[in-house]
Amino acid sequence: MNDSKWDDRTIAAASSSVIIIGALLYYWAGEVQSTIELLELAYGSLKFFNNPMVF
Amino acid sequence: MLSSFLSNYRNVASLAFIVLAVVLVEFFEVRAAIYPSLLPFFEWLKYSSWIGYLGITYGSVYATVQAGHLISMAIIGGTVLVTDLRLLGVLLKNIPSETITKGTHQCFKYSLSVSIATGIFCAAGVADKVYYMPVFWIKMLALLAGSGFMFFIKQPLLNSRPHSEIGPWTLRMLAVASIFIWFTVAATGRWIGFS
Numbered sequence: 603m604n605d606s607k608w609d610d611r612t613i614a615a616a617s618s619s620v621i622i623i624g625a626l627l628y629y630w631a632g633e634v635q636s637t638i639e640l641l642e643l644a645y646g647s648l649k650f651f652n653n654p655m656v657f
Numbered sequence: 658m659l660s661s662f663l664s665n666y667r668n669v670a671s672l673a674f675i676v677l678a679v680v681l682v683e684f685f686e687v688r689a690a691i692y693p694s695l696l697p698f699f700e701w702l703k704y705s706s707w708i709g710y711l712g713i714t715y716g717s718v719y720a721t722v723q724a725g726h727l728i729s730m731a732i733i734g735g736t737v738l739v740t741d742l743r744l745l746g747v748l749l750k751n752i753p754s755e756t757i758t759k760g761t762h763q764c765f766k767y768s769l770s771v772s773i774a775t776g777i778f779c780a781a782g783v784a785d786k787v788y789y790m791p792v793f794w795i796k797m798l799a800l801l802a803g804s805g806f807m808f809f810i811k812q813p814l815l816n817s818r819p820h821s822e823i824g825p826w827t828l829r830m831l832a833v834a835s836i837f838i839w840f841t842v843a844a845t846g847r848w849i850g851f852s
């Protein structure tokens with residue numbers, strides 16, 4: 603490991619980036635999942651195509 | 658040994674402290690305990706403050722300020738995209754990334770100030786509504802995290818040395834995290850508008 607590259611600021615930047623990306627992926631994946639559950643509740647099963655409610 | 662670590666790795670120690678504080682706040686349900694006590698403030702903001710009065714009474718004033726909010730958000734989005742797509746090597750490759758990051762940051766700072774000031778006004782007009790919206794609190798959290806990330810993590814690193822001396826994967830992760838968090842601020846903002 604090169605000390606000049608992995609200094610305080612670089613470690614803080616890399617770790618905070620990983621935390622932010624991980625937290626936001628978790629949040630948006632949860633939103634997608636709840637949206638799919640709502641669609642299934644509304645239409646019985648999730649059909650993007652051949653949906654009887656959409657002509 | 659601890660004092661030497663804290664002096665050499667001040668940013669890492671601060672980040673670890675913030676993460677630990679967030680975990681403790683959630684674990685001991687501090688957020689849930691504080692939440693009900695915020696309602697009187699939001700009710701005061703809408704019904705008793707002069708900005709709430711202006712927003713409720715004069716639709717034209719509310720619309721004008723909201724236009725300023727949207728324009729400042731658009732400028733934030735533009736500066737973030739230009740900076741981060743340059744860091745990812747997607748656009749403006751003939752201009753040094755140091756020039757772009759320094760140039761756009763000034764614009765970002767002014768736009769963020771305008772968007773926060775106008776955002777407080779816009780929220781005051783519908784304060785009793787947004788208080789009950791989880792997405793409003795997600796936006797505030799994303800705004801706080803994005804601002805902290807920009808001013809205390811990303812910009813200090815990018816200004817500290819030529820970008821060629823920073824690891825390419827560190828730069829890419831910074832750019833992706835930045836785009837993702839400001840996308841979330843914008844998306845949750847529009848979500849509030851459509852709720």
